[in-house]
Amino acid sequence: MEEDNLKNLIKRLSKLPGLGPRSAQRAALFLIKNKEKDMLPLSKAxxxxxxYYKPCVQCNNLTESDKCSICDDPRRHQNRLCVVEDISDLWAIERSGVFQGKYFVLGGNLNIMDGRGPSELGIDKLVKYVSLMCDTHTSNEIILATSATVEGQTTAHYIAERLQEFSIIISRLAHGVPVGGELNYLDDGTLALAMKARTPVG
Amino acid sequence: MEEDNLKNLIKRLSKLPGLGPRSAQRAALFLIKNKEKDMLPLSKAxxxxxxYYKPCVQCNNLTESDKCSICDDPRRHQNRLCVVEDISDLWAIERSGVFQGKYFVLGGNLNIMDGRGPSELGIDKLVKYVSLMCDTHTSNEIILATSATVEGQTTAHYIAERLQEFSIIISRLAHGVPVGGELNYLDDGTLALAMKARTPVG
Incomplete structure (x- = not known):
């Protein structure tokens, strides 16, 4: 039916997360119909x-230079470091606009089954980064924004232990009811944590 | 947050049917993590x-040579022509394996509002094709496999009229209950057509 190059394109598109074999066909046809406007520019992009993209030497964020734009930005708080698992987590926090410090991207979480130990996550690099922070800034805070999964919490725990030698504040994101969330759709674990961490009103 | 080239890639990926802005980010990160294995091969594909792909001179199917592999296949029935709106329809019929003739891809349906008239669909080319078929083969059949929408049926009607000068059988796909379909989820139009076209049992 389709010839080889086209089959290859559809197979490659169908490997993208969010696209299956059928939607990859649709995407391929869409692109073929818009060769100059979409297909060739996407190939070039x-x-x-x-x-041109590589990990930032300081925080592992993606960048075209040595340091990423966040690490290079002097207006951001130099004494706050948010540790995230993935670049998509960094993007999510940046979208919220709630954090004005620096980041450190682990590139995953500790998972011995998948062969990701402390060295794969570059935790030594993080420790060095924090050590440098302590040397140059005061009242430093490390926010462990790993996932609220078993692996994410294990990772946070391990990092907290490794950073105990420094006199810094180590915090993690609060657990609780998501804004707009209905109680009866919430899992028991979250509800229990939200109840435990309840705050006085007014 | 993301820098320019990366922003551009995400924007381009999010234009693909089936991907939104968020899944385009996910796809971009997936690709960046698999540069050699996925990203560069996809760019090349x-x-x-x-x-290298262009429309088949005979049927408008996609091909790397002048004629597509279906038009070039001497084992396929030379006196049966299935007229479809889009290449994806051709692929769907090929997947079913139920048709062994040739195709003609219109590239859409008649829709004056969207500026698609008979010349945009290359109906003159189709008429010439059918004329050549009548000259070289006997007992020719044209199957109008356009969509079961108003535009699709208008298109089929128009083509049938244009082909009346030839002594050929013109047929269209049967309407009815889809296999595995439950009656109470079926729309009234389909149900009425299925009732009208009922077939004797045994």
Missing amino acids: LYDVAH | LYDVAH
Whole structure:
């Protein structure tokens, strides 16, 4: 039916998260119909990002230079560091606009089954980063914003232990009822934590 | 947050049907993590298909040569032509394996509002194709497999009228209850057509 190059394109598109074989066909046809406007620019964009992006030497965020724009920004708080698992988590926090400090991207969480130990996550690099922070700034705070999963919490725990030698505040994101969330759809664990961490009104 | 090239890639990915802004971010990160294995090959596949694929001179199917593999296949019935709106319809019929003739891809349906008239769909080309078929083969049949929408049926009607000068059988796909379909979820139109076209049992 489809010939080889086209089959190859559809197979490659169908590997993208969010696209299955059928929607990959649809995407391929959409692109073929818009060759100049969409297909060739997408090919170039993929090539450019693949060639020019690398991890930031300081925080592992993606960047085209050595340091990412967040690490390079002197207006951001130099004494607050938010540790996240993935770049998408960094993007989510940036979207919320609630954090004005620096980041450190682990690139995953501790998971011995999947072969991700402390060295794979570059936790030594994080420790060095924090050590440098303590040398140059005062009242430092590390926010452990790993996932609220078993692996994420294990990772946070491990990092907290490794950072005990420094006189810094170590915090983690609060657990509780999500805004707009209905109680009867909430899992028991979250409800229990929200109840425990209840705050006085008024 | 993301820098320019990366923003551009995410924007381009989010234009694909089936991907939104959030899943485009996820897809971009997936690709960046698999640069050599997925990102560069996808870039190349897009480039190759954009450069080497063009419409088949005979049926408008996609091909790397002048004629597509279906038009070029001497084992397929030369006297049966299935007219479809889009290449994805051709793929769907090929997947079913139920048709062994040739195709003609219109590239859409008649829709004056969207500026698609008979010349945009290349109906003159279709008429010439059918004329050539009548000259070289006997007992020709044209199957109008356009969509069961108002536009699709208008298109089928128009084509049937244009082909009346030829002594050919013109047929269209049967309407009815889809296999596995439950009656109470079926729309009234389909149900009425299925009732009208009922077939004797045994």
